[in-house]
Amino acid sequence: MALNIMQLATMFADKNPGITQGHRLCPGCAAPNVAKFALMTAESLGYTPVVGLATGCLEVSTTIFPYTAWNVPYIHNAFENVAATISGVETAYRALAKRGRIVDPDKKYAFFAFGGDGGTYDIGLQSLSGAVERGHKFIYIVYDNEGYMNTGNQRSGATPPGSQTTTQPVGKKLPGKIQLKKNIVEIMAGHENVYVATVSTSEPMDFFKKIEKALQFDGPAFIAAFSPCVRFWRVNDDKAVDISKLAIETGYWPLYEVERGVYRITKKVKELKPVKEFIEAQGRFRNLLKRPDADEIIGELQEYITRRWERLHILEEATKDKPIR
Amino acid sequence: MADLKGWKELAIGGVIDKPSTAKEYQTGTWRVIRPVYKPENCINCMFCWLYCPDQAVEIEVVDGKPKMKGFNYYYCKGCGLCANVCPKSNDKLPEEKRAIVMKPETEFQD
Secondary structure: OOOOHHHHHHHOOOOOOOEOOOOOOOOOOOHHHHHHHHHHHHHHOOEEEEEEEOOOHHHHHHOOOOOOOEOOOEEEOOOOOHHHHHHHHHHHHHHHHHOOOOOOOOOEEEEEEEEEHHHHHHOOHHHHHHHHHHOOOOEEEEEEOOOEHHHOOEOOOOOOOOOOOOOOOEOOOOEOOOOOOOOHHHHHHOOOOOEEEEEEOOOHHHHHHHHHHHHHOOOOEEEEEEOOOOOOOOOOOOOHHHHHHHHHHOOOOOOEEEEOOEEEEOOOOOOOOOHHHHHHOOHHHHHHHHOOOHHHHHHHHHHHHHHHHHHHHHHHHHHOOOOOO | OOOOOOOOOOOHHHOOOOOOHHHHOOOHHHOOEEEEEOHHHOOOOOHHHHHOOOOOEEEEEEOOEEEEEEEOOOOOOOOOHHHHHOOOOOOOOOHHHOOEEEEEHHHOOO
């Protein structure tokens, strides 16, 4: 069943999809939408979501004492262990179900773990890798805002080169971050029996479809969601969706999925726009653009993105109908 | 929040025993620009409802179809995302033909 917006609106006209109003994320933040889309899909397909949340923007601003913006079972976590916790929850559920101690055994549960890019790319990577390797049935969703935005824009493994951060500012000596963004999708796709996909809130239908696929997949799933941080990307409050669209059109955030080693590009862009458009739209690259070597750095990024795009097409061709197991 | 509780009245470990208590918290005070809904121009595409990060767009179901009702200003933070994603509110349209118009909060009395 493919969901559409009208169905979902009818379904959720008078109730909240997991996450409720009154959270204190910045105006225009994309992170609550990532959670909303995911939980909405799960609930509309008859699952009861259980949420674990790693420390990050979403966690600290939805659960400020004595308030909580969640109306589903929820577990608070430290930065590094959300995947470990949710795998524990899932195992406990299976153990109790085996002993017949679940009150309503017909109820379907969906175990969600949300983490920011700091809690996924850097700090929580080993627990995530472990949980995926053990094959627990859960869905890990990273909302990637490319930095430690909760504590005020520090550099993370997801920050793109040339971006202004407080720990690697753009100055006379250094052009901001030098290294490329870590390719988390490939890292996760390196595990066996896993469903990995990239999503963006600017493509809601694609988003719902991938969550649905992840829910029905027999094993762990990892979803990387592009989630612009309006505050520290220095864009206007209403630009989160526009920036996401631009990221897809420039090939900066390709939408694809890897299911047991089979690649599939879900959003084909006929001709990629130059990545410079994406960079110029954001204030965090303003200081980079002032530097004399700006074109060189952007050129390197452009080359990387073009090659990655070509590589994806080759992989799609080569792995078609050839799952690893 | 009504009154602050002392440590003796609080649950052990600061456990919050009720779900979605954040609904009591008014985030509408953050707003500097206000979305104003014009029902005559709306096509009920539900994009504003889908994208509102604060779920401040109120809808109702009429004859099995969702209809936009208006904004809940108790929660709306005034980000303007609804007007940006609205197909009937892009910059090319004149203001009287848009379904959502962003206006500065200073124009309103309440």
